[in-house]
């Protein structure tokens with residue numbers, strides 16, 4: 001029967017069928033890995049799998065096949081520079097929780113996330129949390145960022161998880177979708193999840209009872225069914241997703257507001273830095289592309305190593 005991976009702890013997985021049956025599952029034998037990626041984990045949260053319940057053990061099952069992925073997101077693996085760890089698969093959208101205070105999310109961090117998501121064709125909603133502690137300075141910054149990112153085409157929201165302000169709007173955005181949630185430590189992901197799923201008490205459920213060694217599983221992603229329909233993938237401990245498999249000349253495609261200018265550059269392999277006749281730079285100078293976004297672009301560009309083909 002078919003099931004979805006809800007949690008991965010390495011060698012064991014929690015899977016759920018369409019009818020809501022949950023199993024602890026393990027992989028049968030060695031699977032051929034997905035061919036387009038060299039990953040350290042063959043299956044990730046969100047993957048669709050085929051399972052066979054084990055005879056005489058109602059709670060256990062074997063994973064016998066893995067379905068094709070619609071999309072996936074990776075982080076670089078601690079086990080080697082060129083190895084990737086799949087964080088989650090088959091998402092409809094991602095939310096990035098940001099804060100303008102305690103702690104302050106940098107625009108560079110936001111832009112790196114947006115590039116990664118765009119490269120994987122995942123729409124992003126930016127949720128700014130901790131509205132209750134914003135003063136004039138932070139509100140001005142929020143309005144500036146809201147205008148910038150909505151202008152590019154992203155949805156932007158302002159909430160307070162603590163005061164449960166804006167939670168209904170968040171629920172509406174998440175309804176019936178599979179959403180990856182990310183953000184720096186301390187921005188209030190757990191608080192928001194607890195608002196969305198009262199009674200879950202995230203901290204206690206993060207400790208896995210059955211494996212007996214669940215205390216250190218907080219770095220693995222986990223999926224939750226939302227009461228109003230839809231699913232949420234929490235990615236605790238994943239600070240940043242890898243900008244992988246992006247060529248330098250491709251990066252500007254993932255700065256969505258640069259797209260209309262790309263065909264107008266004099267050189268078709270223009271990297272929009274020093275080239276003459278660059279339409280992107282002209283748009284920055286004309287104020288049509290934000291200078292901050294351009295700085296993010298140039299900064300990320302420097303971190304991309306040119307691959308040898």
Ligand SMILES: Nc1nc2c(ncn2[C@@H]2O[C@H](COP(=O)(O)OP(=O)(O)OP(=O)(O)O)[C@@H](O)[C@H]2O)c(=O)[nH]1
Nearest residue numbers: 129130133160161162163185186187188189190191
């Ligand atoms: N003032 C204010 N504080 C908040 C809000 N949301 C969360 N916090 C506080 O921010 C701190 C971090 O919140 P968490 O929900 O644990 O944040 P997290 O993103 O899950 O952090 P990690 O577990 O480290 O990944 C806690 O002290 C919360 O009480 C908010 O809307 N307003």
Ligand SMILES: [Zn+2]
Nearest residue numbers: 265270272278
């Ligand atoms: Zn150019």
